[in-house]
Amino acid sequence: MYERKTPLTIDCGLHLTREVLSGKWKPALLNAISMDIKRPSEMLRLLPGATRRVLNVQLRELEGHGLVEKKTYPQLPPKVEYSLTEVGWSLMPVIDAMNQWGDANRSHLETVITQDPKINETSKSACKIYRQMAADRKIG
Amino acid sequence: MYERKTPLTIDCGLHLTREVLSGKWKPALLNAISMDIKRPSEMLRLLPGATRRVLNVQLRELEGHGLVEKKTYPQLPPKVEYSLTEVGWSLMPVIDAMNQWGDANRSHLETVITQDPKINETSKSACKIYRQMAADRKIG
DNA sequence: CAGAATCCACCAGGATACTG
DNA sequence: CAGTATCCTGGTGGATTCTG
Numbered sequence: 001m002y003e004r005k006t007p008l009t010i011d012c013g014l015h016l017t018r019e020v021l022s023g024k025w026k027p028a029l030l031n032a033i034s035m036d037i038k039r040p041s042e043m044l045r046l047l048p049g050a051t052r053r054v055l056n057v058q059l060r061e062l063e064g065h066g067l068v069e070k071k072t073y074p075q076l077p078p079k080v081e082y083s084l085t086e087v088g089w090s091l092m093p094v095i096d097a098m099n100q101w102g103d104a105n106r107s108h109l110e111t112v113i114t115q116d117p118k119i120n121e122t123s124k125s126a127c128k129i130y131r132q133m134a135a136d137r138k139i140g
Numbered sequence: 141m142y143e144r145k146t147p148l149t150i151d152c153g154l155h156l157t158r159e160v161l162s163g164k165w166k167p168a169l170l171n172a173i174s175m176d177i178k179r180p181s182e183m184l185r186l187l188p189g190a191t192r193r194v195l196n197v198q199l200r201e202l203e204g205h206g207l208v209e210k211k212t213y214p215q216l217p218p219k220v221e222y223s224l225t226e227v228g229w230s231l232m233p234v235i236d237a238m239n240q241w242g243d244a245n246r247s248h249l250e251t252v253i254t255q256d257p258k259i260n261e262t263s264k265s266a267c268k269i270y271r272q273m274a275a276d277r278k279i280g
Numbered sequence: 281c282a283g284a285a286t287c288c289a290c291c292a293g294g295a296t297a298c299t300g
Numbered sequence: 301c302a303g304t305a306t307c308c309t310g311g312t313g314g315a316t317t318c319t320g
Binding site for chain 3: 179180193196212216217258
Binding site: 077079 | 301302305
């Protein structure tokens with residue numbers, strides 16, 4: 001049984017974290033950047049289903065919230081690199097925890113999510129795509 | 141500097157976790173239930189801004205995803221109690237991590253969030269409300 | 281006290297096309 | 301390669317009202 005270490009307030013910390021982390025691709029983006037995937041085109045490739053526009057929007061929000069930094073190289077063709085700020089890095093354990101929990105409970109989650117009538121097919125099969133991609137990377 | 145322990149896939153675990161945790165009040169609800177706040181009326185009181193309907197909807201989703209269990213006592217007035225499932229409990233470290241990160245970076249987050257033009261006043265002041273409530277609880 | 285039924289506003293996010 | 305401008309729609313979550 002899980003035992004909480006410190007008694008906490010109702011929602012305040014959660015509220016702040018959610019405010020900053022809410023956005024379909026934000027956790028994935030932070031994760032990607034932490035894995036040295038720092039250029040927009042790379043992220044775009046690794047996040048099938050995400051649009052340029054949406055990625056830009058969310059990256060700008062992350063930047064505005066002080067989680068990532070953007071470096072623009074004034075050259076042709078343009079080059080942009082994102083990196084995590086100190087605050088951004090401090091969030092990584094949380095991201096990792098989410099990632100690991102999702103992986104650890106994959107079978108259960110896939111079942112309940114797949115049964116969920118609200119989830120559309122795209123979302124349902126998203127994980128399969130990611131897994132396939134991971135497999136491809138191993139082969140390649 | 142934060143060092144990742146295990147190299148991870150791009151998004152799969154994150155994807156699953158987000159699917160299950162997305163919803164304005166879900167983390168707070170899980171947190172509340174873990175703190176033995178298990179009756180709808182209590183949650184309603186502790187989550188100012190949340191509606192009965194929305195709470196019901198999100199609780200039903202959490203239930204459908206196997207994170208919480210609902211026990212209905214067939215009596216008058218009706219009594220309902222929620223509790224975490226095993227899977228739900230396994231998620232608590234993640235919730236705690238989010239909560240603690242938000243608390244730890246409160247000043248920074250409040251600043252950037254308050255400056256964010258997209259955030260409405262309600263959201264901006266939410267944390268103040270929670271803090272006030274926490275203070276009140278200490279006094280009471 | 282718990283909850284279902286409506287109705288609705290808003291915005292996140294996707295599609296598309298265009299510029300430097 | 302990177303970014304922006306429009307346009308559009310689906311869903312989330314809020315307000316209100318009504319039942320057991």
